[in-house]
Amino acid sequence: MSAVVDFPVKPEARPYLEAFGRDRRRGDPAWLRGYRRRSLARFAELGFPSRRSEAWRYIDLRQLEQRPMLPTARPTPVVTSALATQLAEIGLAEPSYRLVLVDGKFAPELSSLDQLPSTVRLGSIAAAIAERPDLVRSALEAQSPDRPFASLNAAFFAGGFVLDIAPGIALERPVEILHLAAGDAAGALYTRSLVVAGQDSRATVVESFAGSGDYWRNDVIELRLGAGSELTRVTFVAEGVDALHFGETLARLDEASRLSGFVLLAGGRTVRHDVTVRSEGAGSRCDLNGVFLLSGRQEANILTTVDHRAPGGETREVFKGVATGHAHGAFQGRITVRPGAQKVDAHQLSRNLVLSPRAAIDTKPELEIYADDVKCSHGAAIGDLDEAALFYLRARGISNNEARRMLIEAFAQEAVDLIEQAPLREHLRSRLTRRLATLEE
Amino acid sequence: MLEIHDLHARLTDGREILRGIDLSVNAGEVHAIMGPNGSGKSTLAAVLAGRDGYEVNQGTVTYLGRDLLAMPADERAREGLFLAFQYPVEIPGVNNMYFLRTAINAQRRHRGEPELDAGQFLRIVRAKLKLLDIGEDLLQRAVNVGFSGGEKKRNEVFQMAMLEPRLAILDETDSGLDIDALKMVARGVNQQRAPDRAIVMITHYQRLLEYVEPDRVHVLQGGRIVQSGDKSLAMELERRGYGPVEDAA
Numbered sequence: 001m002s003a004v005v006d007f008p009v010k011p012e013a014r015p016y017l018e019a020f021g022r023d024r025r026r027g028d029p030a031w032l033r034g035y036r037r038r039s040l041a042r043f044a045e046l047g048f049p050s051r052r053s054e055a056w057r058y059i060d061l062r063q064l065e066q067r068p069m070l071p072t073a074r075p076t077p078v079v080t081s082a083l084a085t086q087l088a089e090i091g092l093a094e095p096s097y098r099l100v101l102v103d104g105k106f107a108p109e110l111s112s113l114d115q116l117p118s119t120v121r122l123g124s125i126a127a128a129i130a131e132r133p134d135l136v137r138s139a140l141e142a143q144s145p146d147r148p149f150a151s152l153n154a155a156f157f158a159g160g161f162v163l164d165i166a167p168g169i170a171l172e173r174p175v176e177i178l179h180l181a182a183g184d185a186a187g188a189l190y191t192r193s194l195v196v197a198g199q200d201s202r203a204t205v206v207e208s209f210a211g212s213g214d215y216w217r218n219d220v221i222e223l224r225l226g227a228g229s230e231l232t233r234v235t236f237v238a239e240g241v242d243a244l245h246f247g248e249t250l251a252r253l254d255e256a257s258r259l260s261g262f263v264l265l266a267g268g269r270t271v272r273h274d275v276t277v278r279s280e281g282a283g284s285r286c287d288l289n290g291v292f293l294l295s296g297r298q299e300a301n302i303l304t305t306v307d308h309r310a311p312g313g314e315t316r317e318v319f320k321g322v323a324t325g326h327a328h329g330a331f332q333g334r335i336t337v338r339p340g341a342q343k344v345d346a347h348q349l350s351r352n353l354v355l356s357p358r359a360a361i362d363t364k365p366e367l368e369i370y371a372d373d374v375k376c377s378h379g380a381a382i383g384d385l386d387e388a389a390l391f392y393l394r395a396r397g398i399s400n401n402e403a404r405r406m407l408i409e410a411f412a413q414e415a416v417d418l419i420e421q422a423p424l425r426e427h428l429r430s431r432l433t434r435r436l437a438t439l440e441e
Numbered sequence: 442m443l444e445i446h447d448l449h450a451r452l453t454d455g456r457e458i459l460r461g462i463d464l465s466v467n468a469g470e471v472h473a474i475m476g477p478n479g480s481g482k483s484t485l486a487a488v489l490a491g492r493d494g495y496e497v498n499q500g501t502v503t504y505l506g507r508d509l510l511a512m513p514a515d516e517r518a519r520e521g522l523f524l525a526f527q528y529p530v531e532i533p534g535v536n537n538m539y540f541l542r543t544a545i546n547a548q549r550r551h552r553g554e555p556e557l558d559a560g561q562f563l564r565i566v567r568a569k570l571k572l573l574d575i576g577e578d579l580l581q582r583a584v585n586v587g588f589s590g591g592e593k594k595r596n597e598v599f600q601m602a603m604l605e606p607r608l609a610i611l612d613e614t615d616s617g618l619d620i621d622a623l624k625m626v627a628r629g630v631n632q633q634r635a636p637d638r639a640i641v642m643i644t645h646y647q648r649l650l651e652y653v654e655p656d657r658v659h660v661l662q663g664g665r666i667v668q669s670g671d672k673s674l675a676m677e678l679e680r681r682g683y684g685p686v687e688d689a690a
């Protein structure tokens with residue numbers, strides 16, 4: 001250990017400190033360099049989360065501890081046919097404003113932003129750091145200091161995007177962000193992004209993640225919903241079979257704004273999707289829905305925290321989990337209603353299918369209510385396929401495998417069907433179908 | 442077409458429900474099976490269709506010259522065996538049309554015929570609906586979900602009409618129906634009648650047999666067929682009930 005440090009360092013953080021020491025980051029402005037150093041120190045102090053911490057109970061970090069995944073100095077991405085395939089598999093068929101990030105870096109030749117109205121700004125985080133440092137800085141500083149991997153992300157992030165929608169603008173086409181991984185070398189990809197939905201604006205953002213090879217993606221995003229704005233945010237995780245994917249979202253909802261979140265976890269070895277929603281303005285509404293489909297030795301964890309700090313908020317959550325083989329899935333959903341946040345109406349549902357004796361799913365609802373005039377409820381279930389339904393299908397000549405697939409699809413589709421925009425719903429339905437074709441093989 | 446010989450079947454708890462069934466159904470025939478509640482009629486249908494949870498501990502069943510009991514349930518169906526359920530199952534999230542098309546195409550693949558595309562399928566559906574006087578809206582919904590009792594039974598008959606089975610077993614398809622629905626079911630069954638097909642109707646009521654004339658009527662009681670006759674047996678049962686039948690056996 002050559003670098004001289006004057007703060008406590010957990011052993012698993014050392015390789016990251018050394019990597020940080022090697023990393024020159026010549027382009028960074030002084031404020032960012034300082035911010036990165038502070039974040040790294042924070043990470044070094046925290047180390048990896050322990051499995052005893054509730055939020056990390058269900059993800060096994062031992063492998064990552066033994067084999068650090070450091071940021072690699074990746075060359076400027078070349079557009080290979082493998083990337084083109086990834087694009088075709090995850091891209092929307094409908095017209096979109098498309099921004100492609102390859103290994104976190106903006107790939108203009110794969111993107112199509114020219115139709116974007118002038119009231120909407122969409123570009124790489126690198127460009128935003130240069131052009132609008134205050135905006136980026138405020139987003140970085142909104143981050144909680146208690147999240148080790150977000151701190152690590154702050155130290156190393158090299159790519160990501162910023163979307164800024166002017167007040168009153170309704171974007172008809174979806175904004176599509178495609179996160180690809182070129183698979184050149186084993187290593188970590190750190191991306192940091194920001195979406196600002198101006199007052200009374202309306203937009204849809206679809207983020208899809210795919211890749212090949214051995215990588216750890218660490219993605220952190222903040223969504224800021226101005227008063228009266230409506231943001232639909234769809235996340236599709238179709239990472240490569242060996243990939244680790246840790247995604248953290250912080251959404252801040254101003255008065256009467258509405259966030260509709262949907263996530264489909266379909267690929268990656270270990271996937272963590274962690275969403276925190278802060279209802280800061282009165283009468284905001286948040287819908288969080290999603291599905292995970294796991295087989296083999298896949299691990300996935302969806303965590304949602306909805307923090308009602310203002311009165312009159314509404315939350316609806318529907319999560320469906322399916323696990324087979326040796327897979328392990330977990331859903332942790334916390335809803336907090338703070339004192340004074342009266343008339344909050346929150347409902348959460350977690351339903352799960354465990355299809356093999358070696359697979360497991362944990363579901364853990366947590367309601368913390370500190371106001372008296374609220375409606376909050378949750379439901380959770382874990383089960384197997386309905387035998388009577390299975391027999392009914394087979395009695396009509398449908399093979400056992402196909403009948404199972406149909407029932408699993410129907411189960412998962414219930415959550416997909418909550419997506420309001422028809423083309424987007426179809427897009428996710430077809431991704432779901434595709435994943436199911438190989439789920440029980 | 443169907444030869445059942447000395448069939449015994451029991452539940453997983455060991456209770457024997459079928460206790461030596463003998464039944465022979467030839468192509469072109471319609472048979473009716475009657476019998477008191479709990480006598481084993483649905484169990485017989487379930488064993489023939491291949492439902493799990495029953496153990497056949499004695500006897501044989503030959504269907505079209507093959508050992509029926511050796512085939513998995515879905516293969517039996519693809520080979521032309523159809524069971525109209527006494528209690529059709531609700532399957533949330535599975536669209537009725539999609540379900541039926543999957544079933545028909547599974548059968549067609551099995552026979553080496555080309556699959557039907559959505560358009561071809563729809564044309565056949567419309568023709569059958571018209572014959573049976575069923576509304577198309579039922580098909581746009583999830584399988585049996587929220588269907589009334591009568592609608593579920595109609596849906597069973599509609600599926601039979603679509604799949605055109607060689608051997609159809611109808612388990613109380615006439616129960617709980619109003620008179621128009623009953624006529625519809627009878628029409629469906631009569632349309633299904635053909636020299637190379639057979640039908641077994643499980644029923645409690647002589648009424649259905651007025652519309653669909655059976656070649657044979659059997660009484661199943663205590664897990665056995667205790668009496669067989671022509672359609673006059675059904676009329677006799679209607680008059681005097683099942684009690685004396687057991688004495689006669």
Ligand SMILES: Nc1ncnc2c1ncn2[C@@H]1O[C@H](COP(=O)(O)OP(=O)(O)OP(=O)(O)O)[C@@H](O)[C@H]1O
Nearest residue numbers: 452458476477478479480481482483484485494527
């Ligand atoms: N899967 C099962 N589990 C437990 N008991 C069963 C099962 N299947 C059948 N039985 C029992 O076997 C007996 C025969 O039932 P079955 O449904 O065959 O009667 P049924 O003749 O069709 O009667 P109904 O006229 O009322 O429809 C009954 O006592 C029933 O409770």
Ligand SMILES: [Mg+2]
Nearest residue numbers: 482483484527
């Ligand atoms: Mg019965």
